[in-house]
Structures are given as C-alpha cells and as structure tokens.
Amino acid sequence: MQLEKLQAFVLSNSDYGESDRIVSLFTLEHGRLKGFARGARNSQKRFGPALEPFARINLQLNLKHGLSTLRGADVITLYTGIRGALGAIAHGLYACELVECLTPEGQPQPRLYRLLAAYLERLDSGQSEEPDRRMFEINVLNILGYRPSLEGCSRCGSPFDAHGALMQQGGELVCRFCAVTGRQIPPAILHCLKSCLATGRFGQVVIDEELLVAVAALLDESVATHCARKLKSLEFLRQTSRQGET
Numbered sequence: 001m002q003l004e005k006l007q008a009f010v011l012s013n014s015d016y017g018e019s020d021r022i023v024s025l026f027t028l029e030h031g032r033l034k035g036f037a038r039g040a041r042n043s044q045k046r047f048g049p050a051l052e053p054f055a056r057i058n059l060q061l062n063l064k065h066g067l068s069t070l071r072g073a074d075v076i077t078l079y080t081g082i083r084g085a086l087g088a089i090a091h092g093l094y095a096c097e098l099v100e101c102l103t104p105e106g107q108p109q110p111r112l113y114r115l116l117a118a119y120l121e122r123l124d125s126g127q128s129e130e131p132d133r134r135m136f137e138i139n140v141l142n143i144l145g146y147r148p149s150l151e152g153c154s155r156c157g158s159p160f161d162a163h164g165a166l167m168q169q170g171g172e173l174v175c176r177f178c179a180v181t182g183r184q185i186p187p188a189i190l191h192c193l194k195s196c197l198a199t200g201r202f203g204q205v206v207i208d209e210e211l212l213v214a215v216a217a218l219l220d221e222s223v224a225t226h227c228a229r230k231l232k233s234l235e236f237l238r239q240t241s242r243q244g245e246t
C-alpha cells in the first residue's frame, strides 16, 4: 500500500485498547480523516507529542476509507503559546471541534485549512478575544456553505433595508414582510459580519460590546443548527470566559 505524505492538524484523539490511539485529522490534501496510531500510548518514539490536539504536523500514512493507518508524524508546531493559557486552549479546542463537527470526511477544504492555521497562529500570539472567535465562526460557515444570508431575505430574496432582518429558528434571516416575529437583527450586525467575510485577517474588524452580544446570538444559533451534536469544548470555553470576566 502506498505511503502518503500529508500536512495536517490534529483535531482530537482518543485512546484505543491498551496501547493505541485513534486520531481525528484535518489534512490539507484530503480534508478530515481518521487515523489509527498503533502503540502511540506506549511508545513516545514514533509519534512523540505530534498527536496532541491542535498540533500542526507532517505525517505519513496509508490512506484507507474509514480508518487510515499512521506510520509516522513530525511536529511542525505545537503552538506552545496557546498551551500556556487556559483561555487560548479553550478557543483552540473549540476551533478544532467545530471543524471536526462541520466538515465532511475525505473532502479537501484548503481555504478552511488556511483559516484554521491563521486562527491558531492568532491564538498562539496571545490573542484569545471573543471577536476573533466570531470572525472564525462566520468564515467557517461561509466556506462550508452554511452561513445565513446577509445580503437579502432568504425567502423572497429582497435586499435587507434600514430595518435589517428578523432571525428565525436555525439562524435563518428573513425580511419583515416574510415573517412577523423573530429576533431583530439591525443592519449594523449584517454589516459587521460582511466585514468579517471581506477581510482575510484577524483583528481587522472592530466589534464593540453591544454588537458582539447580537453577533454571538446569531452565530450560536447558526452553529448549533449545523452541528449534529453539542460541542464538548463549548462548556469549557464558557467556563474560561466567565473566569476571564471576574
């Protein structure tokens, strides 16, 4: 069987049996896949710290449908800046779990790969701010085709006017002629999210406190709609955010 050389992020890992590990990977070349790392728990020699969550690695594996076999892995970066701060760890784990939950298996997503790299680099530099997380989320949803319509009503197609939009269950945005109830989404929020999509860089869009609350509500709803399960890292993220407030 041919040995493939790939670049990847480790999204998560779990123990298997006495000495093995199953690793969820997001590769540049093949998108998300699962790898079987034989002996990874017993011997540090072959894999070292390369299979830790959000490590960026070069890896060698035999590609198979369902479960590939890892032959070796070398660390590109462990993002030690993230690992030294609880808030950054929580954001990093959340980013990886979001990618793991939303991306289909075996489909390359090079734009998403670059976005995850940029976000982890941002976290690694000591920034673990809420606006960056929201910027990451709207871009993830956009790349995967899940983002709510920001330009016009998702039902009748008319552009949003000065009244903005009404959010329906599942984060759908519609105009006031297509729905009579729903959370009011002012034009400022739509504009803010469009700016997050237009700029390719973290830290470029300023989101004030008031705007952030509304942006967060919209994105939480959209993310929850498209994730088939509740994200484990979300509770950890909430806990560390609360600690940061006190």
Ligand SMILES: [Zn+2]
Pocket: 153, 154, 155, 156, 157, 158, 174, 175, 176, 177, 178
């Ligand atoms: Zn409409």
